[in-house]
Amino acid sequence: MEKLIEVKDLRIEFASGKKIVKAVNGVSFSLEKGKTIGLVGETGAGKTTTALGIMNLVPAPAGRIRGGEVLFKGEDLLTKTQQEMRQTRGNRISMIFQDPMTSLNPVFTVGDQIAEGLHLHTKLSALEATVKAQDMMERVGIPAARYNEYPHQFSGGMKQRVIIAIALACSPELLIADEPTTALDVTIQAQVLDMMRNIRNKLNTSMIMITHDLGVVKEICDQVAVMYAGQIIESGSLKQIYKNPQHPYTEGLFKSLPKINENTERLIPIKGIMPDPTNLPEGCSFASRCPIADKSCVNIRQLSKEIEKGHFIRCMKRS
Template identity: 60%
Template sequence: MMSEKNDNLLSVRDLVVEYTSGGEIIHAVNGVSFELEKGKTLGLVGETGAGKTTIAKSILRVLLSPPAKVKSGEILLEGTDLLKVREDEMLKIRGAKISMIFQDPMTALNPTMTIGNQIAEGIRLHNDVSALEAEKMAIDMLQSVRIMEERFHEYPFQFSGGMKQRVVIAMALACKPKLLLADEPTTALDVTIQAQVLDTMRDLRNQLGTSMILITHDLGIVAENCDTVAVIYAGQIVESGSKEDIFDHASHPYTVGLFHSLPMWAMGEKRLHPIDGLPPDPRIEPNGCMFRFRCPRATKACEATVPNAELTSGHFCRCIAPKEEV
């Protein structure tokens, strides 16, 4: 049997995902590797179109194919390569071992099915229980996200946005998964509801011991929820490490730029410093450092392949001239 030396739950290695659109190839994910330890939370940070959602969907294998295609790589869940697993095996993993929370709670629930049935559906698929028992478990799940039992038979249109997202969370955690993929779980919600939803998620995860990949572009949420962070730019991880590594010792010019584009009232800054330019056209075959077009410190050498250098233990940065420690 596979006995991994460390207690990694998930390792993704050299994942490459492409989309075909109108005959053109779009390079969405270009060789992403990361590890996730049991019980820990990894934050995937990056701007829109960086490939965050594509990574999550390839782990769960719910990418629509065509147009999407996983070209190469490995996704190891406790030693099993999910990309090689048969589809009927995958059905037993989805929702049971890995589950996902989607970005927009408004559209993530089936409008013609009761909330309760949508939660119970997954429970019945992965547990050998009767319909009645599944209903009971679903009600427990609803109550754990602070939704009353009476609302079991109601439909999504009778719920508010925050409540819908709590239902989605209940649905995702109903089978006590080992890994939760949270794809911008709070982006569609207003700030007061955000905290509430994140708290609910944290409480439940702590109870169940679920690991999580939290996809977001909100660095504040990362700071509060994650153990490790990976910063994604143009389908590549440009910097990764512990939360402290990234927040206190940001080294890649892109990561540094991200922090500069946050409002810093405490530092007396009145203006934001956005990163100039736009992300590169994803149709371009990745070569060298993809950030060089916007990087203030770019040189000729950036056109060559840039190694993923380990700055300090566990802190990786894909840059030939990482920022010096402050």
């Protein structure tokens, strides 16, 4: 299968005063056309920064991409100018942002905000763009009659649908969804997720799903990559990760979830907190919280190793 996007050794840093925050430290993954990868990890693991890196939208001047490649159909997006990137953004690669309440411009109608991308990337006339935008609204479950309403007239779930319509307006080949359901009520979460899955299947869009919700991943993803302190510490197919998690951090994540078919008295949390990203350890960044780590883990750089076909982990104890 053809690889749609291949991220190789992506490194992103932020300058924070005199300190340097290493947000993304050598992330590599690839995605085939029509597939969905789940990028999982706790807050601060570098998921969103990775996504912004792919879009080449890392907020300057504080943030900088320090190295790596983002190959989209063989072309390195990181070597493109901002001008060239604008042809890709919103057109071939789109992004859905986490907080629907703040991601829409309050002074423009939702219809105009959906049609804006069409004006930028297609040669449609104003009328055709309006019709297409209304069609997009119907597809995400908003009546087209609400075209001329403003974001403040929509509920959170409806706003997120608008944002999804904006992202999908130009039928992108890759959709990056950054915690699209986190800010929504649980009932609305299921609806939105269902809708996203349907549209993805219809349009054959590839997707990078960023979330910290393992339930969402199970619903919608084919592949999973678990991130910790700016690195992917375990990746593989959905089945490999869910049935056979190998990295102690991934194991910890699953142990901290309640299971419906087991009578669990107490959940087992992962002890401690993520290391300070301005001062990451030389060796394994999870060593200080890891139940199986020893002295050698702290000092030796952990390399990604394939333990079964397509299943990679960064842990010298388990590989």
